[in-house]
Amino acid sequence: MTGCNDTPLGLINSIESFGSVDGPGVRFMLFMQGCRMRCRYCHNPETWSMDNAPMTMTPQEAFDKAVRYRSYWGKNGGVTVSGGEAMLQMEFVTEFFRLCRQDGINTALDTSGQPFVNEEGFLEGFRKLCSVTDLFILDIKHIDDEEHKKLTGFSNRNILDMARFLSDNGKHMWIRHVLVPGITDDEPSLRKLDAFIGTLANVDRVEILPYHSLGIAKWDKLGISYSLRDVRSPSAEQIRNANELLHTSSYNGYKG
Amino acid sequence: MVEKSQWSGFKGRMWKLEINVRDFINKNYTPYDGDESFLEPATEATNVLWDKLQALQREERARGGVLDMETDVVSGLTAYGPGYIDETTKDLEKVVGIQTDKPLKRAFMPYGGIKMAEKALMQYGYTPNAKLHEIFTKYHKTHNDAVFDAYTPEMKKARHSHIITGLPDTYGRGRIVGDYRRIALYGIDHLIAMKERDKSRVGTMYMADADIRLREEISEQIRCLQAMKEMATSYGFNISEPAKDAREAVQWLYFGYLAAIKTQNGAAMSVGRVSTFLDIYIERDLKAGILTEQEAQELIDHFVMKCRMVKFARIPSYNELFSGDPVWATLEVAGTTIDGKSMVTKNDYRFLHTLENMGPSPEPNLTVLYSSKLQESFKRYVAKISIDTSSIQYENDDVMKPIWGDDYSICCCVSATQTGKEMQFFGARANLAKCLMYAINGGWDTDYNEQIGPRYRRCQGNYLDYDDVVEKLQTMMGWLADLYVNTLNTIHYMHDKYYYEAALLSLIDTNVRRTFATGIAGFSHVIDSLSAIKYGRIRIIRDEMGYAVDFVNEGDDFPRYGNDDDRADEIGVWLLETFINMIKTRKTYRNSEPTMSILTITSNVVYGKYTGNLPDGRRASTPLAPGANPSYGAEKNGLLASLNSLAKLPYAWALDGISNTQTINPEALGHDEEERKTNLVNVLDGYFDQGAHHLNVNVFGIDKLLDCQEHPDKPEYANFTIRVSGYAVKFISLTREQQDDVISRTFHDRM
Structure with a gap:
């Protein structure tokens, strides 16, 4: 980054000073504005549009805000960028993370991987991002490509490519899977997902996120029709079963 | 320098030359940096007593928040004989003493204001005693009446418009923490002797207003100390002399607190910083083999149970201000010494553990004097107790210690006061x-x-x-x-x-x-x-x-x-x-x-x-x-x-x-x-x-x-x-x- 004109401006939906589940320890969280995917269960539909972001910030401004919370981070906390889809604003995230890393702050990126393109033109920038990111928290919505398209409107091929890329390049990952009864919880798919994760290196944690319907109100407010209205949250038994199928308890790297 | 046989094994000198509990603690406490694994569950006796108390609490709630009220006896140190949670199980109580003759029964305390004391009775369907009414309206003025004699019209208006409100003119001001530990450490007789000496030194040259008042106040204090002895005697204890073991130390200390809650219905009636002090006695007994960890926990459980029983008769406007029948029996754990050493003892764990042995409770108002420098094992245990019970609060020892030293108590909700050295005019x-x-x-x-x-x-x-x-x-x-x-x-x-x-x-x-x-x-x-x-x-x-x-x-x-x-x-x-x-x-x-x-x-x-x-x-x-x-x-x-x-x-x-x-x-x-x-x-x-x-x-x-x-x-x-x-x-x-x-x-x- 050289002059002011080159400074990428981040389009930001909101900040949360106390994140405790998206990455290790206590974390400052930036929720970026904008996402292409239209996941049917999305609980942040207000972050989809790239227009009308509630805030904009330079990486330096975001950094200045984040470090105010340093005293709460203890040994393992830090910053997490989430969204929306943070990778749509890769330049901003990279510069923000660079500033953090320069100051010894742990960085985590919570992403769906959807913007990933396995081509040199994209990878040049992505490698820079990787060099300043301590942890990738990657959502795999569905292992089956057709089902993934139905659920999100997009293919999962580049997302799985991204997972392999991270694995090949020694980057640490948490893999997350939202468990939606009747949609993402069938046994063959979970077994297939488990097998895929098994091929990856450096997976520190595999997490089941039980579907909840708390986002519905936001859809209603935005006037978008919500197609999962009749879907319930998974039962404790369904969650336990999915945890077993994905062998979540054997991924313990996050315990440090 | 005084020497007492009950002090055998205790170190230090200054606390023997003068009343100085802080010095005693600093010279004698045993820091503990382990975790909670040593803790013992509730004993059978604790469970029996706690079940009885919970049944009484359920009944209290069923009766609209008050179990029983006194109408005919003015509360005082010796107004009643001994009382127990239940007469049939009194031998199970390791710490004895209640405010009136029956558990959870609310005493009649007219000195703050006869109008309020009577209003509290009538609110719950009790009839005030006519003779007492006559005495406290005709022959003896009470605090509330006196305040209104002196209020200016402007004060009354400001009070009525609520720009200043919640004032302690209709209830006891509270927020004074007696140093109840003194009774355990020194015994009442020595405390009386010290007060007599103080009195002899007041007004020796010229008797100004302040000297006359102080001499009268000390006389009142000495009378109270004597009455405390009498109160303890009715329970079969002689507190003239220092406590000789942990059980006596807890009991002596509690008698001091009981004296406070029998005579005052202040908005806040804190217990104070007693945990580290009592640990010294418990450690001595554990080392001597005359007390087990199970018995130590039982003592603390029973003491805490007594703190959970404190009740006052309150009026509706008080309940509006301070909802949920609180008494602020505030009690502290942890903290650090002036030179930065942790004051966490096993007893701090025992007090926090009462919330596990007897479940969550608003009283005593358990307060952790927190510093990031306290050991991880203790910080993790208090965090666990918070997560499980939402019953404790945290106050920053690092900012309070430079002002109040390392023996302050919390005298109300959050305010610090140097134990035994200060009092507060609550405003x-x-x-x-x-x-x-x-x-x-x-x-x-x-x-x-x-x-x-x-x-x-x-x-x-x-x-x-x-x-x-x-x-x-x-x-x-x-x-x-x-x-x-x-x-x-x-x-x-x-x-x-x-x-x-x-x-x-x-x-x-x-x-x-x-x-x-x-x-x-x-x-x-x-x-x-x-x-x-x-x-x-x-x-x-x-x-x-x-x-x-x-x-x-x-x-x-x-x-x-x-x-x-x-x-x-x-x-x-x-x-x-x-x-x-x-x-x-x-x-x-x-x-x-x-x-x-x-x-x-x-x-x-x-x-x-x-x-x-x-x-x-x-x-x-x-x-x-x-x-x-x-x-x-x-x-x-x-x-x-x-x-x-x-x-x-x-x-x-x-x-x-x-x-x-x-x-x-x-x-x-x-x-x-x-x-x-x-x-x-x-x-x-x-x-x-x-x-x-x-x-x-x-x-x-x-x-x-x-x-x-x-x-x-x-x-x-x-x-x-x-x-x-x-x-x-x-x-x-x-x-x-x-x-x-x-x-x-x-x-x-x-x-």
């Missing part, structure tokens, strides 16, 4: 949100349509101007400071005269230091209102007489306190600094030292009821934010941003305490118990390392409160405890209005 609080309205309206009260404050020039024009409002606010705060201090001076003069705390002060140094504890209500709303005027464009809506009764922001959204935004937070710092310095220039009763709190207890609801629409958009009659908390819905950046705003307020300017209550959804605190403990410890470290003073931590979701409100009779809710501003309370014992207030506050639960 409730002035409503600065209402004062802002007076500033805008030239002393006119739009809630009562009455001129209450001085008729200064009002804000002119259609829009509020920041500089103009600030100037007018300062002038009005000056008027309020005068009136407030004079009112408190009147109250405390009369309290000393008609409701003197002889039992408590007999266990405090004769040459007592006094603080004068004023307070602010409506803190967040004044900040947000001034910020609205500065950064927004606030149009005034006037009533037919031209007074401002509502406001509309026609400009930009404005920064609000609670988001770590300096533009708003700095206004808060200015407000605090301005008001405390106004108070400090006034003349206070008995040369007491002014302090300030930002602490409302649950009175934020009552204060709000009598406060109109404000420039920040808060609607008339809705609750003010509690304590120093940000306003409802103001926090847009999560818990830590809110904590950062609070941490900017200098404790040195608010030595009576800056109360903050936060509720965190368990799911938002981490994935599992281990993560939650780690994260809570990180939150506490980060907050207190920035110099913040106090934090109440609740860990539960809003669903639980809503369900509890709808189904209060579910057994799991019988002891469901939550922290509110400055104390803990059973949720089911709050009024519906107070419950709604708690529910409407911010829950940090972003997922």
